[in-house]
Amino acid sequence: MSSQNRLDFVRFASQEGVLRFGEFKVKSGRISPYFFNAGLFNSGRSVGTLGQFYAQALLDSSHDFDMLFGPAYKGIPLAAATTIALANHDADARDVPFAFNRKEAKAHGEGGTLVGAPLQGRVVIIDDVITAGTSVRESVEIIRAAGATPAAVLIALDRMERAGADDALSAHSAVQDVQQKYGMPVISIASLDDIMQLLDEDATFAQYQSAVSAYRDRYGIKG
Numbered sequence: 001m002s003s004q005n006r007l008d009f010v011r012f013a014s015q016e017g018v019l020r021f022g023e024f025k026v027k028s029g030r031i032s033p034y035f036f037n038a039g040l041f042n043s044g045r046s047v048g049t050l051g052q053f054y055a056q057a058l059l060d061s062s063h064d065f066d067m068l069f070g071p072a073y074k075g076i077p078l079a080a081a082t083t084i085a086l087a088n089h090d091a092d093a094r095d096v097p098f099a100f101n102r103k104e105a106k107a108h109g110e111g112g113t114l115v116g117a118p119l120q121g122r123v124v125i126i127d128d129v130i131t132a133g134t135s136v137r138e139s140v141e142i143i144r145a146a147g148a149t150p151a152a153v154l155i156a157l158d159r160m161e162r163a164g165a166d167d168a169l170s171a172h173s174a175v176q177d178v179q180q181k182y183g184m185p186v187i188s189i190a191s192l193d194d195i196m197q198l199l200d201e202d203a204t205f206a207q208y209q210s211a212v213s214a215y216r217d218r219y220g221i222k223g
């Protein structure tokens, strides 16, 4: 993904109200000066554009893959939107199968927890963010149990944040931990670097710059 595309993405997320600045408690308990709420990509046009960004990030990564897996719940529309964008892509159109899971097994009809195409080949896990890596771990287990291979993770935003308690911060982010633990790449459309660039370039956001910089100094991965 070019730096212009990444910047376009954070601008788009901000316009959609998905990326907001202020004070937000995140899953780790930290008070973050920004928050990315992917649930607010909630109209046809918005999800359509989002799918195009995911598809482009995946194609630009040049990783080989056979299908997508979207973990419930938010991964489900992401997988669908991205495969539609891949099918309609200008230069690299491809009809890619996708699957997703149910959080609770269905006890009637076809039953089970897996929906969509059979899990096979190299599977890209698609989600909005990685916080502790639980969703990726569960997805890896589901994909391996089906005899397929988890090939990469595709997310919207890498917060580039060190894991762990304030007095025992890990040297690595949750994204880096996932890459190391499963030996597969994590591809992100954009990262905290791109948010910082948006704050730098757009005077409307100037008031948030110092809080985001301070948060990054405190919790951001080094180097």
Ligand SMILES: O=P(O)(O)OC[C@H]1O[C@H](OP(=O)(O)OP(=O)(O)O)[C@H](O)[C@@H]1O
Residues within 6 Å of the ligand: 071, 072, 073, 074, 075, 127, 128, 129, 130, 131, 132, 133, 134, 135, 136
């Ligand atoms: O890395 P993790 O610690 O797993 O956190 C990230 C996951 O958490 C959220 O989903 P959640 O599990 O809350 O379910 P949802 O998609 O139903 O909101 C998010 O959409 C990711 O899937």
Ligand SMILES: O=C(O)c1cc(=O)[nH]c(=O)[nH]1
Residues within 6 Å of the ligand: 026, 027, 028, 034, 035, 036, 037, 038, 129, 131, 159
């Ligand atoms: O860390 C989180 O909980 C978190 C941060 C963020 O920006 N977006 C999100 O959905 N979760």
